[in-house]
Amino acid sequence: MIDNIKACVFDAYGTLFDVHSPVARSAESLGEKADPLSRLWREKQLQYTWLRSLMGLHADFWQITGDALDYAMNVTGADRAMRDRLLEAYLTPDAYGDALPALRALKEKGKTTAILSNGSPRMLESATRTAGLCDSLDAVLSIEEVGVYKPHPKVYRLACDRLGCEPAEICFVSMNPWDASGAAAFGLRVARINRFDQPGDVLPGEIAAVIYTLEELPDLVA
Known part of the structure; x- marks a missing residue:
C-alpha cells in the first residue's frame, strides 16, 4: 500500500499510450521492416530527448519524434512515402485498455489525476482527446513548461507545483524504468508498471511498488 497519496500522475507514452501502435497500423504496408522501424524510432526518440x-x-517532442523517425527510416530503408502517415499517427496513439478504467477508479476514490509527459501540448491534447481520457484527468502537464526533458528534476517539480502537492503526496506511474527512477530520486512515490517484464534500472531512487496492469493501482494507493 502507498499511503497518504493526494494525486496519481502518469507518464503518457508507454504507460497510458502504446508507442508502437502508430507503426502497427501500417504494418501490412511496411512488411518485415515494421517491427525494427518501430523499435528504432522509439529508441532514437528517447535518446534525442x-x-x-x-x-x-x-x-x-514533435520535432524530436520526426527527427527520430527520419533516422529510423534511413537505417531500415523503409519507404519514405510513408513518413507523413506514420508521423501523423503519433498524434493519435492507441490507449492501453487498462488506462481509462484505472483513471475512472482513481477519480471515484477522490484522487487527483494527471499526466506528466515529454509530449508537446498539441500531441498530448490530441492523444487524450482521441482516447477519451480528458474527462478523467484533472491536468495534462508537458515538459514544455520547464524546457527540459525527463528525468531532469525540474520536470517532477512541475507536477508538485501545478498540483499543489508535496513529492511524497504524489504517486507517479511510469512504464519506463529510467523515468520511474528519476521520479523516485526526486522524491515522488513511484509505482512502476512492468507491462513487458523489463528489469528495473540500476539508478538512484527507491521504487515503492511494481505493478503489471494499471487496474492494480486504485487498490494500491490510499
Whole structure:
C-alpha cells in the first residue's frame, strides 16, 4: 500500500499510450521492416530527448519524434512515402485498455489525476482527446513548461507545483524504468508498471511498488 497519496500522475507514452501502435497500423504496408522501424524510432526518440537536454539545445517532442523517425527510416530503408502517415499517427496513439478504467477508479476514490509527459501540448491534447481520457484527468502537464526533458528534476517539480502537492503526496506511474527512477530520486512515490517484464534500472531512487496492469493501482494507493 502507498499511503497518504493526494494525486496519481502518469507518464503518457508507454504507460497510458502504446508507442508502437502508430507503426502497427501500417504494418501490412511496411512488411518485415515494421517491427525494427518501430523499435528504432522509439529508441532514437528517447535518446534525442536526453542528448538535447545535455546539449542545451531544446526542441519540442514533435520535432524530436520526426527527427527520430527520419533516422529510423534511413537505417531500415523503409519507404519514405510513408513518413507523413506514420508521423501523423503519433498524434493519435492507441490507449492501453487498462488506462481509462484505472483513471475512472482513481477519480471515484477522490484522487487527483494527471499526466506528466515529454509530449508537446498539441500531441498530448490530441492523444487524450482521441482516447477519451480528458474527462478523467484533472491536468495534462508537458515538459514544455520547464524546457527540459525527463528525468531532469525540474520536470517532477512541475507536477508538485501545478498540483499543489508535496513529492511524497504524489504517486507517479511510469512504464519506463529510467523515468520511474528519476521520479523516485526526486522524491515522488513511484509505482512502476512492468507491462513487458523489463528489469528495473540500476539508478538512484527507491521504487515503492511494481505493478503489471494499471487496474492494480486504485487498490494500491490510499
